[in-house]
Amino acid sequence: MEIEIHLAKPEDRKAPNFDKLVFGKIFTPHMFVMKYEEGKGWHSPKIIPFSNIELHPAAIVLHYSQTIFEGMKAYFGVDGKIRLFRPFDHINRLNRSADRMCIPQVDPNFAFEAIKTLVLLDKDWIPKQKGSALYIRPFIFATENTLGVKVSHEYLFMIILSPVGPYYAEGFNPVKIYVTEEYVRACPGGTGEVKTGGNYAASLKAQAVAQQKGYTQVLWLDGKERKYVEEVGSMNIFFYFSDELATPALSGSILPGITRDSVLKLASHLGIPAKERKISIDEVISAIQEGRLKECFGTGTAAVISPVGEICYKDKPYVIGQGQTGELTKKFFDYITGIQYGEREDEFNWTVVLE
Amino acid sequence: MEIEIHLAKPEDRKAPNFDKLVFGKIFTPHMFVMKYEEGKGWHSPKIIPFSNIELHPAAIVLHYSQTIFEGMKAYFGVDGKIRLFRPFDHINRLNRSADRMCIPQVDPNFAFEAIKTLVLLDKDWIPKQKGSALYIRPFIFATENTLGVKVSHEYLFMIILSPVGPYYAEGFNPVKIYVTEEYVRACPGGTGEVKTGGNYAASLKAQAVAQQKGYTQVLWLDGKERKYVEEVGSMNIFFYFSDELATPALSGSILPGITRDSVLKLASHLGIPAKERKISIDEVISAIQEGRLKECFGTGTAAVISPVGEICYKDKPYVIGQGQTGELTKKFFDYITGIQYGEREDEFNWTVVLE
Known part of the structure; x- marks a missing residue:
């Protein structure tokens, strides 16, 4: 399939000042749109000026x-190159989400082409400061109009781009979790292991x-059982106990995070014993009380690595590592962002340079 | 608040032939729209010609x-009057859903006024045949544009109307459930007891x-425990055992159906022992095998009362009441639809006549 391209007006294509970026509030001048109709499949891929969409x-x-x-x-790398981080892992997860939610899958190579074409077209909108990036949001939603509860016969696959700073206002400082x-x-x-809107809507009240x-x-x-730790709002979670690094094993209700997987692979590479296993909240609290929990951090594409400085359980706060960012946490952050920004060799082949 | 009304063109207001209605596919000429913005609250209620909406x-x-x-x-009643069935129970449930999903509530009296004004404006679109009705769909969704996971500061409250026939292709014939x-x-x-989209998206694969x-x-x-019966796709469920009528007790993950409540009240009125309690699937299957399950039916606004003729469990089909509609099921259906269509006295004060 050929992507039809309609350019935005030159005056709309000029990138603004990226000094005070918040997460996901501004968007680049173009977006990708492709339709699906039962019987016709995915068709008419287009890149068009960013604009509102019409829905029945x-x-x-x-x-x-x-x-x-x-x-x-x-x-945007220190070498001036543009890198995507594990794009095919993201695209494959999109297709697993599609399968669970009865949405037609997309061709992975074509989806990659669409992302690449769009990012390169709007490449002036990739912020250059470390810690910033161009967030890429591919999404697919049901557009058929009917009030009967059923699998839609029509969809839109869209990709929008947003220059972003750090996800948390705290930056790379420890966050407190409840x-x-x-x-x-x-x-x-249920649907906990896929990226579908309902999981996030369900999280708002507790948030x-x-x-x-x-x-x-x-x-x-x-x-x-409300006993075992699963994940944090928008991140997977890791605990660095005295003798091991541990993260909850994928249970079917935990999102299989790509940064999570990167940390596991990196730990193994660095010779740090890392385990995916059941971790009860009681184990975590005891370990904090007994000084055995050295560090705790979240992982996710938005936040990359985010140190956790405090956990509140049964309305009692438990401080981890004096509320400071731990050494191992910092090491993972530096290593992964080093690869992402082209500062260090990518021995894992995680990045794809766009050119 | 005054509702601003913009009428559709006369040629768009003419009701079509309602001979072959399917559920939720055609819509009346007008719709209600009201905006919410943080700080301003709900404002600018309008009834406008039915049209697509624009979203970021x-x-x-x-x-x-x-x-x-x-x-x-x-x-549309046999006496020519238009009746709503328990409208304030629906509006109050909408507000309970709003609370769980962090959506601002609406004023119940104003919501009722909006529904009434819209239905009366499009009253020629209420099908007159018994079994048909004008389906009313109030809905509220988040319109703020941001990729951060957060409670929206902007919403649209819309009401659309759709002339509908019976929900199931089977009509009032028994359905088979799996x-x-x-x-x-x-x-x-979780969110099982409120009407939010994620519950329905999560149901599509099993469906x-x-x-x-x-x-x-x-x-x-x-x-x-995957042991106790909760509900059917778009209905609550009742079992008529030899000596009692039973439905699963509201567990927090079951939708508190208004037709469900009506059946419970009606059973009590008719002197039929009815219980809300835990019902295991094993109890249901044993009762079928031992001939103690006399009838089974679903309840819901869309289907009203829907007889269940067969349950498939562990890939084995179990037929209930020779796959025929039971007497009690029929009695509830006749009683409730009798009230809805103005054929019998409404001793429960469930209906509100619009005029």
Whole structure:
């Protein structure tokens, strides 16, 4: 398929000043759009000037939330090259999300071409400062108009780009997280392991409670026993105990994060014993109390690596590592961002240079 | 607040022939729209010609599914009067859904006025045949544009109307339902008891499996133990055992259906012992095998009362009441639809006549 390109007006293509970037509020001049219709498949891929879209008021996405998305980043390297981080892992996860949500999959090579073409067209909008990047949001949603609950026969696949700074206002400083016992994000047999809107809508209430209490994010426990740690709002989570680095094993209700996987591979490369296993909240709290939890951090495309300085459980705060960023946390952050910004050799073949 | 009204062109207002209505495919000439902005609250209510809406590609509803809805019906009575069925119960449930999903609530009296004004404006679109009705879909969704996961500061509250026939192709004939053990719709602490899109998106895969096997709907088990019956795709469920009528007790993950509540109240009025309690799938299957399950039916606004003629569990079909509609099922259907269509006295004060 050939992507039809309609350019934005030159005056709309000029990149603004990227001094005070917040996450996901400004967008580049172009966007990618492709339609799906039952019987015709995916067709008419286009890059057009960024603009509002038109939807029928009965479009399935508005009522029954049949929608999936991905989040990845393009980095402007110290060598002036533009890099994507594990793009095919993101595209393959998009297709796994599609399968779970009964959405037609996209051709991975074509999706990569669409991302590449769009990013290169708007490459002046990639912020150059380290810590900043061009956030890439591919998403697919159901557009058929009907009020019956059913799998849509029509979809839009869109890609939009947003120059972003650090995800948290805290930057690379430790965040404080709040364990919710009242709310559950996902349970086995549900949709917790895919990137679909409903998981995030379900998280808002607990997030609001956490923020009222002065915490940045929610730490979710498993839906079945409310005993085992699953993930943080928009990140996977790692615990560095005295003798091992551990992260919750993928249970079916945990998002298989790509940064999570990168940390696991990197730990193995660095000779750090790392385990995916069940981790109860009681184990975490005891380890903090006994001084055995040395570090804690979250991982995710938006935040990359985010140190956790405090966990609140049963309304009691537990400080980790004096609330400071730990050495290993910093090491992972430096290593992964080093690869992303082309500062160090990419021995894992994680990055793809766009040119 | 005054509702500003912009009329559709006269040629668009002429009602079509309602002979072959399917559910939720055609819409009346007008729709209600009201905006919410943080700091300003709900404002600028309008009734305008039915048309597509414009959304920013980063509108929160498309990515994080912050959205809620209701479903109610206006009935054209045998006495020529237009009746709504328990409208304030629907509006109050909309507000409970709003609270769970961090969406600003609407004033119940104003919401009722909006529904009433819209339905009366498009009253020629209420089909007159019994079994048909004008389906009313109020919904509220997040329109703020940002890729950060957060509670939206902007919303649209819309109401659209669709003339509908029976929800199932089967009409008032028994449907066949399929017990899924693989997929889970909702779990305690989640969003199962409110009408938000994510619950429905999560149900599509199991629904597709059921349909492939020749079943109309999925029967969901509880997310924690996968042992207790919760609800059917778009309905609550009742079992008429030898000595009692029973429906699953509201567990936090079951939708508190208004037709469900009506059946419970009606059973009590008719002197039929009815219980809300835990019902295991094993109890249901044993009762079928031992001939103790006399009838089974689903309840919901879309389908009203829908007899269930067969349950498939562990890939084995179990026929209920020789696959025929039971007497009690028929009695509830006749009683409730009798009230809805003004054929019998409404001793419960469930209906509100619009004039």
